[in-house]
Amino acid sequence: MAQGTAPKTDYSDSNTKAHVLSLPLENSQADREPHSYERWLIAKLMRMAGSPAIRFQLWNGEVIEPEQGPARFTLHLKDHKALYSLVANPNLAFGDLYSAGRLEIDGDLPDLMESLYRSVHAARQKWPKWLDALWKNHNPRATGISEAKENIHHHYDLGNEFYQLWLDNAEMQYTCAYYEHPGNTLEQAQLAKLEHVCRKLRLRPGMTVVEAGCGWGGLARYMARNYGVKVHSYNISREQLAYAQAESERQGLDGLITYVEDDYRNITGQYDAFVSVGMLEHVGKENYRALSELIKRSLKPNGIALLHSIGRNRPMLMNAWIEKRIFPGAYPPSIGEFMEICEHGDFSVLDVENLRLHYAQTLSHWTERFEANAERVTEMYDEHFTRAWRLYLAGSIAAFRAGSLQLFQVVFTHGDNNQLPQSRQDLYAFPATPEGN
Amino acid sequence: MAQGTAPKTDYSDSNTKAHVLSLPLENSQADREPHSYERWLIAKLMRMAGSPAIRFQLWNGEVIEPEQGPARFTLHLKDHKALYSLVANPNLAFGDLYSAGRLEIDGDLPDLMESLYRSVHAARQKWPKWLDALWKNHNPRATGISEAKENIHHHYDLGNEFYQLWLDNAEMQYTCAYYEHPGNTLEQAQLAKLEHVCRKLRLRPGMTVVEAGCGWGGLARYMARNYGVKVHSYNISREQLAYAQAESERQGLDGLITYVEDDYRNITGQYDAFVSVGMLEHVGKENYRALSELIKRSLKPNGIALLHSIGRNRPMLMNAWIEKRIFPGAYPPSIGEFMEICEHGDFSVLDVENLRLHYAQTLSHWTERFEANAERVTEMYDEHFTRAWRLYLAGSIAAFRAGSLQLFQVVFTHGDNNQLPQSRQDLYAFPATPEGN
Numbered sequence: 029m030a031q032g033t034a035p036k037t038d039y040s041d042s043n044t045k046a047h048v049l050s051l052p053l054e055n056s057q058a059d060r061e062p063h064s065y066e067r068w069l070i071a072k073l074m075r076m077a078g079s080p081a082i083r084f085q086l087w088n089g090e091v092i093e094p095e096q097g098p099a100r101f102t103l104h105l106k107d108h109k110a111l112y113s114l115v116a117n118p119n120l121a122f123g124d125l126y127s128a129g130r131l132e133i134d135g136d137l138p139d140l141m142e143s144l145y146r147s148v149h150a151a152r153q154k155w156p157k158w159l160d161a162l163w164k165n166h167n168p169r170a171t172g173i174s175e176a177k178e179n180i181h182h183h184y185d186l187g188n189e190f191y192q193l194w195l196d197n198a199e200m201q202y203t204c205a206y207y208e209h210p211g212n213t214l215e216q217a218q219l220a221k222l223e224h225v226c227r228k229l230r231l232r233p234g235m236t237v238v239e240a241g242c243g244w245g246g247l248a249r250y251m252a253r254n255y256g257v258k259v260h261s262y263n264i265s266r267e268q269l270a271y272a273q274a275e276s277e278r279q280g281l282d283g284l285i286t287y288v289e290d291d292y293r294n295i296t297g298q299y300d301a302f303v304s305v306g307m308l309e310h311v312g313k314e315n316y317r318a319l320s321e322l323i324k325r326s327l328k329p330n331g332i333a334l335l336h337s338i339g340r341n342r343p344m345l346m347n348a349w350i351e352k353r354i355f356p357g358a359y360p361p362s363i364g365e366f367m368e369i370c371e372h373g374d375f376s377v378l379d380v381e382n383l384r385l386h387y388a389q390t391l392s393h394w395t396e397r398f399e400a401n402a403e404r405v406t407e408m409y410d411e412h413f414t415r416a417w418r419l420y421l422a423g424s425i426a427a428f429r430a431g432s433l434q435l436f437q438v439v440f441t442h443g444d445n446n447q448l449p450q451s452r453q454d455l456y457a458f459p460a461t462p463e464g465n
Numbered sequence: 466m467a468q469g470t471a472p473k474t475d476y477s478d479s480n481t482k483a484h485v486l487s488l489p490l491e492n493s494q495a496d497r498e499p500h501s502y503e504r505w506l507i508a509k510l511m512r513m514a515g516s517p518a519i520r521f522q523l524w525n526g527e528v529i530e531p532e533q534g535p536a537r538f539t540l541h542l543k544d545h546k547a548l549y550s551l552v553a554n555p556n557l558a559f560g561d562l563y564s565a566g567r568l569e570i571d572g573d574l575p576d577l578m579e580s581l582y583r584s585v586h587a588a589r590q591k592w593p594k595w596l597d598a599l600w601k602n603h604n605p606r607a608t609g610i611s612e613a614k615e616n617i618h619h620h621y622d623l624g625n626e627f628y629q630l631w632l633d634n635a636e637m638q639y640t641c642a643y644y645e646h647p648g649n650t651l652e653q654a655q656l657a658k659l660e661h662v663c664r665k666l667r668l669r670p671g672m673t674v675v676e677a678g679c680g681w682g683g684l685a686r687y688m689a690r691n692y693g694v695k696v697h698s699y700n701i702s703r704e705q706l707a708y709a710q711a712e713s714e715r716q717g718l719d720g721l722i723t724y725v726e727d728d729y730r731n732i733t734g735q736y737d738a739f740v741s742v743g744m745l746e747h748v749g750k751e752n753y754r755a756l757s758e759l760i761k762r763s764l765k766p767n768g769i770a771l772l773h774s775i776g777r778n779r780p781m782l783m784n785a786w787i788e789k790r791i792f793p794g795a796y797p798p799s800i801g802e803f804m805e806i807c808e809h810g811d812f813s814v815l816d817v818e819n820l821r822l823h824y825a826q827t828l829s830h831w832t833e834r835f836e837a838n839a840e841r842v843t844e845m846y847d848e849h850f851t852r853a854w855r856l857y858l859a860g861s862i863a864a865f866r867a868g869s870l871q872l873f874q875v876v877f878t879h880g881d882n883n884q885l886p887q888s889r890q891d892l893y894a895f896p897a898t899p900e901g902n
Contacts, residue, residue: 133489135865146881208888342878346493364808371779376868378799380817385885431880443868444583446821449540451645456893 051201059087059107066108067092069115076159078151080143086111094388098349100143101135108446119165123349123423127416138392141426149432166346171312171357173291177264179310179357188244193404194397199246200271203306204387204435205337207445212268214393215460217386222250223460225305228379228439229332230449231255235300238262238326241291241307245272245285252276252284259285260299262292293318298328308337309360316365320373330447332439333375339436340385347423354420360433370440379452387435388428474485496524496544505530505547506552513596515588523548537580538572553893560786560860564853574855578863586869601630602782608730608749608794614701616747616794625681630841631834636683637708640743640773641824641872645898651830653898654823659687660897662742665767665816667690667877667886672737675699675763678727678744682709682722689713689721695723697730697736730755735765745774746797753802757810766883769876770812776803776873784860786796791857797870808875816876816889824872826866832858866868 035132070084070092079360083099087107093099105111110130113121125131133140135337152160170173172435195202198215205217206224225247231237242248242261245268251257263269269289276282292307293315302323311319323333338360345351361369363380398405398421406414427433441448469695476689507521512709520536521529530536535803542548547567550558562568570577606612618734635652643661644653667686668674670693679685679698682705688694690862700706713719729744730752739760748756760770775797782788783795798806800817807814834841835858843851864870 069497149881206888207889210887341811341813360802362808363814364801364804367799367804371799371801374778376778376819376821376871377817377873378819380814381889382813382815384813385883385887429883431882434813436814444586445868446822446866450647450822451643452818452889453645453893 036232037392038447041162056385061088062086062090062108065396067110073115076151076155078147078149080147082140082144098212100308101133104132104134106130106132116162116387117348118463119348120352121349123230123347123353123419127353127412129411129415137422138425138429140319141169141423142429143428145430145432149172149430157164165348165351167314167350168346168359169357171310171315175357176291176310178261179355180264181204181266184243185267187408188267188271190405190408191244193401194394196393197461200244200461201246202243204338204383205390205393205462206383207386207389208459210389212461214390214397217301217390217393218246219250219462221461222247223254224455224464225303225334225336225436225437225456226251226255227460228334228437229303231257231301232452233257236260236297237301237303238297238299240295240304241310242287244266244268245276245287246288247303247305248272248285249279249281251436252281253279257284257301260295260297261285262288262290262295263289268305281399285375295322295326297326298331299326300328302331302333303335305325305336306338306364307318308335309355309358312357313359313361313365314359315373316369320375323375324373324442327442329442330445332378332441335366335369336435336437336439337361339363339434340427341431341434343433346347350420351364353416359363363434363436366436366438368379370438374443375440376443376445377438377440378448379437381437383437384428384431384433385433387433389426391428395425469717477589482523498525499527499545503548505693506548510555513588513592514581515584515586519581525811526628528871528899538570538577541569541571543567543569543846553599554785554900555600556785557789558786560784560790560856564790564846566852574672574859575862575866578860579759579866582867582869583864586867601861605749605783605788605796606794608747608752609755610730611666612664613728616792617701618703619681619768619793620791622704624641624845625704625708625767627842627845628681630838631831633830636687637681638683639680641820642777642830643820643897644823644826645896647826649898651743651827651834654827654870655683656687656899657897658683660867660873660899661692662740662773663692664892664897665739665771665874666692666738666740667891669740670694673697673734674738674740675732675734675736676875677732677739677741678747679705679709679724680743681705682713682724682742684742685709685724686713686716686718689718690716694738697725697732697734698722699725699727699732701726701728710788730792732759732763734763735768736763737765737768737769739764739770740773741897742773742890744769745772745803746792746795747796749796750798750802753798753806754809757812759807760812761810761879764879766879767882769815769878771874771876772803772806773872774798774803776800776869776871778871781869786855787860800871800873803875805872807875811880812877813882814875814877816874818874820872820874821865821868821870824870825862828862828865832862 079094079096081094081097081100083094083102085102085104087105107130110125113125126353196218198219201218203216206221208216208220231251233259237251237257237259238263239248239259242263245261248259248261251259269287272287276285327333340360340362342363343362351358404416468608480592505882513784517520517531518534518537520531522537522541523537524542544567547562615901624721633655635656638655642651643658644654645756668688672694674688674696676696676698679700682698685698688696706724709724713722764770777797777799780799780802837850
């Protein structure tokens, strides 16, 4: 159903200095010889990036070895203008040049990105201020009710068929899975994640749950099916909701689940549990207080809330390319900003768990399936799209491995609620991973 | 050894408007009749406190019933000046008047305090600004190296014999215990706490641990005895260290444990684990960044840190009486302030657990033993001291029950450490509570 609907993605580049994508792709052989100051520029660029083990191959075939140690990766620049884009705005240009095939990579893409993230993270402490200002990421775009609709449509309405090619076939989870054992399959780990979330919420039959941002509705179905709770799930992605509704009817769960096509800000009623898995990244810092107040009024006196979100160890803006091309409006909160949501509502934080490396593994599993279906993706969209998503997945694996992204599950309740679980033992009383799958 | 060393406690009141304790205790019968505006003042006071179910009995025997519902508690004011102290500075005066016997209570003391905390917490939202300013708690006193020494001496050097009267006889733990089952004894729960902390640190034989603030050295001994690790434990309470050292020698653990009489700020070396149980409350907000930097440099690349501390749901100053009479310099961080410590050091937060109600239970167990030894305490010190500690313990039970205090255990590591535990399953693989005891 999705075929041909994809390039809502804004590949034009009107907002940035680097007009990377409006350039015609040049045949590398036709390009001129590199100037000596271009070699100097590459050496300088690599030093600023903390001297990672990267070899450059220029448009004329010439090779520049890294200053320190042997190269582990080769980065081909296919035309000389690519170099200037990269120097002017590396955060944005790297992704755009790679997507356009003007930058090619020899070596494992996630490994290269991890190595780059680690070396840049250490090196940027020493950047002069002007460089930090030049290369900085910008504030994400707005996340008001109407903008949120566009932001979410941009990514999540790419077509269910596309996501079905590489997400798990158990519950179509596009969020971090939970690997109880390193050898678990993606399906096992996604079901274990759903189970882990339900246990943290201490669900009991007959309880009511409200879900903010429900994806393809998998958590709602899991909760209804396995815990006998009544769920109201909100989402503004029409494509996702259509799938969720059909699947809930097919499974005979539509008596327990109400999928609502509306913004989370319009949630009404009071529930025993408030849950949101993978939406906070899209909420935007300016809406954290409103979110906190929303949870406050949506939660019964002894209710429990769980927010599951990508996060940071300290505040940091989203990579420009990801925010521009992949996730408009995205901003993962730092752990401190996350806690401000809880503080604002006078909530009591009961439990924080960081599943960072679980997300790296989830993304690796997605990448395997994505690559197995890459030709199909290119047929559905185009080569540029496939390359952009390949880089996005690889860069995300790298960011979780390098520790520039975290995955926090935060459980909290009203400050005066004493109906608390005695300990977390019950989360681990028996395996969360289903047998089989 | 401690007998007679106690009243370093500053019972004079030179810093406050309310000269509560310098007044002679008057015989209630000798006091004058209450004025009508005094009755009005009590009604007003109770309304400002959110109309808790408290009856007042005045110095002449006259009774004032609560405006709403039946009374659950009676509060006797023994002289008319006590009323003015209470109105002028209730946070400080309540404790001072109670300690001095000028305020008496009928009913369960922790229940009364909890009921008061809950009703004041709700009511203070509506206080006029001038009242909020009049009744506010003040900043805690300084916590520089020399002041910290005095602050700690004030409380922890009251004498080991005193603490032995009511702390557990397993490891003399003066911090929150961990009740795996509600029926656990204090000894079981304190040993389970030590075990729980060791598991969170993922200790293995041969590892090195540094401990900031070690109390009577129980955690260090537990770690050395049960996990075969080498421990450096810092403390500035001489009384505690003398006990710790003797006990470590008695148990033949002095080859593994080095107790250091020094400020945590003077920790040197690098360790596999950094642990601090119940010290952060005394560190002071102004030292959080330095603490973060200290942990950063004290932790090996794959090391794990654990801070266990009383905390808050949002920033709030310590109750004036507790800070002045019981814990000089104390300030429990809010969860957000706690996370700032982690953010400042670019740490990755792995796990936060809130053991709030476990501390209420711990304090209840302490209170039982304290009351069983109250006569002995009065012999060692005086009636005023016994009453002050009775109120401090009861008020603490109440604060944890009412949710105005939390107990956070926070586990974190360097941001680029990938040698992480896969999940928290191993914390719950078998009971942390020892059999027997």
